[in-house]
Amino acid sequence: MKLLFPRPRGGLFAAAALAGAALLTACSPIKIVNGLTPSSTYGFEGDIGYGAAPRQRLDVYTPLPASMAANGAKPLVVFFFGGTWSNGDRASYKFVGEALASRGAVVVIPDYGLSPVFKYPVFVQDSALAAKWALDNAARLGADPKQVYVMGHSSGGYNAAMLALDARWLGAVGGSPKQFAGWIGLAGPYDFLPIENPQAQVAFNWPDTPPDSQPLAHASAAAPRTLLLAATKDKLVNPVRNTGQMATKLRAAGVSVETHEYDDLSHITLIGNVAKPLQWLGGPVLPPVLAFVGLPAGR
Template sequence: MKLDHYPPQEPLSPLGAAYQARILALGEGIEGEAHAYGADPYQTLTVFRPEAPSGDVLLFFHGGGWTSGYKEWMYFMAPALLAQGVTFVSAGYRLAPGHVFPAGFEDGADAVAWVWRHVAGQGDGAHRLFVGGHSAGGHYAALLAVTTGWRAAHGLPPDVLSGCLPVSGVYRLGADSGINSRPRFLGTQAPERADAAASPIARVEAAACPPFLITHGSRDFPHLIVQAQQMAAALEAAGVAVQTHILEGADHFEASVACGERPAGWPALAAAWMRQRAASPHPVDRRT
């Protein structure tokens, strides 16, 4: 899978490079509809449509520490989700250090608006739009789910999102985050203000929050396991429906790979959870 049409990125760590090689191999030959939601090469997305749509649309953002990654990384997830009737959309976003917060978050909002207008809001029947992502992508998905200002700014309904499915996401930045160094996507100005603005756990607006399915690996980065537990507790305290799922034996990168497993696994769980959103009044449901 060729990625040479993108501008250069930050170099990957050995673990990151091995992860990239693995998921690109898994996604080789999987094709969808390519679209642009902005002028930058990273402001693009790919739509994968199932033969028998369930009415659920999942917009998913890749990881990469906010400084690397491509929408092509997530193509491997498409077959398992399509088999469940889920319309899958993999989206890119601008990266640090060239673009700092809130650029990537704004791209996520633009991608949601594009998908709502061109995919989820089209045709007859009920279409439910969900957001998710792995690692840094899970962070952006969660931040979109807990905040509201961007929805009105894009002319979207307050309940545009039916749910959020972050995997190994980041929910807290700054002090007590467990992150050893300041992420470069936050920039250098007004650190405390940026940390709070970029932390989903500090931005929970209960009235606007859709349900969450929070997933992480049992061998994930320790600070991300703690953050997932804290985010679930914060959502529950706010009265937001939340379900947690632990991928036994999976580290941070294996948790991402698990998002493409079939016939059983995370895609089947996620699809069932999304279907339930159409039939339930969003009760709080904490499961491990």
């Protein structure tokens, strides 16, 4: 299913959109967004080790009783942040944790090894270890172990895709993609050889990048159900080559794929739109994510 969410570009909406874009590209945009994000709408357990390395730490956001589903079953979403595998940290994505936990999901946001210190496949291996921790601890956290999802934005969407599509990574830590109820990619790069981005070149040791590092190479009938979201005017990750090709190949293999394309969002505002302070930017992005993981899709 392909859904488009166009918005008028004139008048007050255009001014608001420009203001939001400016907010997200300011000196400390995520700090501003997180500062405006409620802190009383979820439970929190932070700085948990999923491995021994300094970057192998994660935070957990849990729903308050009032936001639990009527049957008590809660999905668990492991969210991987973007940053060209070169920057970012879990604390900066409080707004994602709040958006999902306040509506009934348990959310795990891990750090992972970043380039140039760590290169492919270390960040995928870290992501697999974090996802395995989430699978093993889902019941303890109050989530349904059969409703675990991996989700990511930009390079984090790549991480999520590799875990969902390439069984090597979870298999190495005693897990399997079959344990996922689905995966969610927001503006993820799934087919990007030859590599042009300088940071990505370092992260993947270009030109000695193995062809099987590309998620699209692993799209098959074994993939879990899939939700793909992209901005049609994304200038950083080509939505046709990446989201479009992934959707086409998975559907051809018989996988259930839902896609949403947004004319009024950019690569950055696609993820920013899930934050309460920025949901007026366009979209909406959060409702299809909530619906995909089995939660009420109210904005």
